[in-house]
Amino acid sequence: MYEWLDTLPASVVISDSVVRLLLSTAILMVVTLVLRALVSRLIRQKVNSVELRRKWLINSRNGFLLLMLLGLVMIWGEELRTLALSIVAIAVAFVVATKELILCVIGSIIKTGSRSFNLGDRIQVKDFRGDVIDQSLLTTTILEVGPGKHVHQRSGRVVVIPNALFVSEPVINESFTHEYDFHVFTVPFKRRDDWRAAQAAFLESANRHCAPYLEAVRQYMTRIGRNRGLETPSVNPRVTIQTPVSDEIHLVIRFPTKAGQRGYMEQTILTEVFANNDFLAAHPEPAAEVPAPTETSLS
Known part of the structure; x- marks a missing residue:
């Protein structure tokens, strides 16, 4: 059942550069811990004031911790740079693949923060016009009113608007005053x-x-x-x-x-x-006479 454990070392390949980095890291940690222990011992022996001794112990501990972090950055700097570039490439690919979803979330934040409309309001975004009946993080649902912007009867259709439109398009709220x-x-x-x-x-x-x-x-x-x-x-x-x-x-x-x-x-x-009422003109203009076709035009 555990036969795969015997083959694990042979399947894991560690390059010489990684071995050198690991060895350098181990030496840095050992040297830092030894120096910290020596300095702490010296402080306990030479400093008589309790308050001053505690202050120096804390400062020495933080100083050696900072020294260790700087040493690790110097040792692993190239690998960290490569990892950062990989992370940036992955992040860019993720943003490109989910651009529309991100715009929908941003549009939801914009319309919520600006309080441009509420449930029940009649709005128009681009060519979409109707009464708001639902809102979510990604979409806004309206009951369509129209056709056109001068008609005030519902068409019976439901329109689901992606919130990304609220980022780049103006919102017309026809229910600014509610009563x-x-x-x-x-x-x-x-x-x-x-x-x-x-x-x-x-x-x-x-x-x-x-x-x-x-x-x-x-x-x-x-x-x-x-x-x-x-x-x-x-x-x-x-x-x-x-x-x-x-x-x-x-x-x-x-x-x-x-x-x-x-x-x-x-x-x-x-x-x-x-x-x-009848507002037509009393004497409408006569229609223009159409000339009768001649033999020349017929031919």
Whole structure:
């Protein structure tokens, strides 16, 4: 059963350089221990003060220990250098192989330290947008909202985002204020349409639907601004104008709403305004006439 013990010395090959290093190490340790014993004996015999004798014994012990460590470094320096290079190569290979996992852990630390969002918040990272339902060391899980960044209904899909994205991509938190929030949407019109009437209709509808909780929103935003050192924004609904192209006018409607009701309020206002009004131009431009084909063109 123990026959392998007889073959062990023959299978272990020790080079001459290692033998010299081991011999040097043994000589260093023996010499250091002998010198320490001699010095300690001399201190006990020659120093009469108990306190001074204890101090010198401790200093001599630490000095010989440091001398032994320096001697070992000098003896094994080349081998230690080779070992360090091997360890560095292994560490570099490990970092390259696990780069994504390391980035995920760093991203988790960043989002936790910055407190950029919490469970239940609606966030957007790159092209991924939805409500956060789970967080772990490596991933963040959201219920997708969309399609697009202007739709506020859930698509029914679950998206698992690697936390590595939080290292290099900005995070948009749409739930910065938890009880009340602002919502903005855009309605395009042609310049010849009755966009002035549409502006008044949207403003009237937004004011009417926001009136029951407008004062509560104002107090809430004032408290948020005071706690975070921000200027309190105006909470009154507003309709502003944009002209992205020469022949179009876009109405930008902004109003306060309760958390989780952005999509509902947007659809309510749009349905009410367009169900009761027609903003098309009274005299639409005639369509351009297409010339009849001639015999030459047919041929």
